[in-house]
Amino acid sequence: MQATSEVKATRVEQATRIETAELVVEECPLTIMVNGHRSISLLCSPRDLEALVIGLLLAEGTIATYTDVASFHLDAETLIADVWLRDREVIPVQPGERSRASGCGLGAIYLDVINTCSPNQSSIHFTSEQVLALSQKFNKMSEIFLSTGGVHSAALCEARDILVFHEDIGRHNAVDKVVGSAAVQGLALADKLLLCSGRISSEMLVKAAKQSIPVVVSRSAPTRLAIDLASRLNITLVGFARGARMNIYTHAERITTSVSDR
Amino acid sequence: MQATSEVKATRVEQATRIETAELVVEECPLTIMVNGHRSISLLCSPRDLEALVIGLLLAEGTIATYTDVASFHLDAETLIADVWLRDREVIPVQPGERSRASGCGLGAIYLDVINTCSPNQSSIHFTSEQVLALSQKFNKMSEIFLSTGGVHSAALCEARDILVFHEDIGRHNAVDKVVGSAAVQGLALADKLLLCSGRISSEMLVKAAKQSIPVVVSRSAPTRLAIDLASRLNITLVGFARGARMNIYTHAERITTSVSDR
Numbered sequence: 001m002q003a004t005s006e007v008k009a010t011r012v013e014q015a016t017r018i019e020t021a022e023l024v025v026e027e028c029p030l031t032i033m034v035n036g037h038r039s040i041s042l043l044c045s046p047r048d049l050e051a052l053v054i055g056l057l058l059a060e061g062t063i064a065t066y067t068d069v070a071s072f073h074l075d076a077e078t079l080i081a082d083v084w085l086r087d088r089e090v091i092p093v094q095p096g097e098r099s100r101a102s103g104c105g106l107g108a109i110y111l112d113v114i115n116t117c118s119p120n121q122s123s124i125h126f127t128s129e130q131v132l133a134l135s136q137k138f139n140k141m142s143e144i145f146l147s148t149g150g151v152h153s154a155a156l157c158e159a160r161d162i163l164v165f166h167e168d169i170g171r172h173n174a175v176d177k178v179v180g181s182a183a184v185q186g187l188a189l190a191d192k193l194l195l196c197s198g199r200i201s202s203e204m205l206v207k208a209a210k211q212s213i214p215v216v217v218s219r220s221a222p223t224r225l226a227i228d229l230a231s232r233l234n235i236t237l238v239g240f241a242r243g244a245r246m247n248i249y250t251h252a253e254r255i256t257t258s259v260s261d262r
Numbered sequence: 263m264q265a266t267s268e269v270k271a272t273r274v275e276q277a278t279r280i281e282t283a284e285l286v287v288e289e290c291p292l293t294i295m296v297n298g299h300r301s302i303s304l305l306c307s308p309r310d311l312e313a314l315v316i317g318l319l320l321a322e323g324t325i326a327t328y329t330d331v332a333s334f335h336l337d338a339e340t341l342i343a344d345v346w347l348r349d350r351e352v353i354p355v356q357p358g359e360r361s362r363a364s365g366c367g368l369g370a371i372y373l374d375v376i377n378t379c380s381p382n383q384s385s386i387h388f389t390s391e392q393v394l395a396l397s398q399k400f401n402k403m404s405e406i407f408l409s410t411g412g413v414h415s416a417a418l419c420e421a422r423d424i425l426v427f428h429e430d431i432g433r434h435n436a437v438d439k440v441v442g443s444a445a446v447q448g449l450a451l452a453d454k455l456l457l458c459s460g461r462i463s464s465e466m467l468v469k470a471a472k473q474s475i476p477v478v479v480s481r482s483a484p485t486r487l488a489i490d491l492a493s494r495l496n497i498t499l500v501g502f503a504r505g506a507r508m509n510i511y512t513h514a515e516r517i518t519t520s521v522s523d524r
């Protein structure tokens with residue numbers, strides 16, 4: 001299944017009306033089975049689905065590392081991913097059950113993350129020039145976005161280059177894909193920078209925290225809850241990284257500038 | 263709880279580094295109880311929460327109209343919304359159970375919607391000038407977005423004006439808020455135009471279809487699945503409505519232009 005396809009459309013511009021063909025992004029429902037039990041169903045872009053499945057299973061805590069996976073098979077027609085783990089006794093938690101179990105109210109998500117993630121220990125540094133250069137390269141890489149305007153992208157970077165890059169119709173899926181891809185490649189995440197095209201909500205921040213990613217950068221805005229979590233978990237959170245500027249919301253000590261270096 | 267708040271940030275621009283205060287958008291977890299049973303937990307912007315709850319219960323099919331609701335109480339501290347229905351026997355379906363019940367594979371969502379929504383019957387028309395004027399007004403109304411960059415917005419419109427407008431950190435929540443608000447006000451939706459700031463995925467289209475909204479307009483891109491559903495359900499889907507242009511993907515007959523009118 002292609003990531004994009006052409007559809008007929010009527011383009012209206014001022015008073016003119018033209019029949020045209022427009023490139024649009026595909027969206028498909030993916031179902032993940034773990035050890036023969038239904039785990040998650042979600043809508044996504046039909047590309048790099050093994051990366052998405054592995055990233056999701058890591059995010060959900062169903063697996064701790066890629067080596068927990070014994071086999072992966074994707075049925076390209078039904079889009080059912082059939083995953084068997086080394087431990088065949090594992091039964092995936094249903095999203096509904098998980099949310100029932102986690103209690104009510106403002107404190108629940110916060111406490112759950114604070115309790116399961118320890119503060120990031122990384123002493124890695126990036127210069128602001130590196131962050132902005134990575135961000136500019138990232139914006140140019142998004143081929144599906146540039147052709148359709150319909151996707152988000154995410155990337156894992158070291159100081160001088162982008163190592164893993166993925167796109168998806170879902171902000172969260174794009175991050176799950178880069179995390180899953182890194183896991184398959186055996187790439188350590190504890191010294192990497194995560195670039196995201198979309199807004200950084202608490203759920204996005206939690207995904208980074210669970211993988212011990214020390215620096216999260218977006219060209220969009222963060223939410224207050226994401227900033228609070230980043231502050232508590234010792235994660236550097238950067239928003240509005242565009243052109244020659246950025247806002248560092250938490251743990252600015254990991255981003256050095258020429259001025260502060262002198 | 264305010265929709266925005268100030269946080270300390272380090273603004274980096276070229277080689278300068280300034281300590282500043284930035285306005286960011288709040289994000290909070292809302293829990294909905296129906297007839298004493300837990301229904302949904304979600305993250306949202308803490309404003310217009312009754313509209314969000316009513317819109318969500320309509321979208322989920324827990325209620326058919328606002329008159330099904332006997333009482334609504336929101337605890338402002340825990341953000342637990344306690345909803346009692348006229349029919350106290352109704353037990354809300356858990357999102358997890360719903361997705362388990364709906365079967366696997368590409369056909370499931372498609373068939374579910376095709377089976378539960380009948381094609382839109384509305385013969386309403388809008389001129390392209392009206393659509394673009396509404397769209398321009400909509401872009402200027404988004405005060406939280408303009409100040410924080412962190413939210414999506416949605417609006418319900420008649421030909422000459424915006425009737426209901428809401429913002430939220432979630433694309434889906436913004437639509438649920440306008441639908442819920444309209445229900446509380448007793449506003450009919452079957453002749454209205456829905457404006458969205460975000461991308462139109464299949465889930466967004468389904469929300470409109472369930473409320474019999476005949477025209478959906480976004481300044482962003484639609485997905486292929488949303489286009490297919492709109493085509494089948496006789497809904498007019500417009501994307502990239504910006505400045506003097508737009509793309510009409512389905513049922514273009516509801517949007518007239520001066521040229522086609524002559």
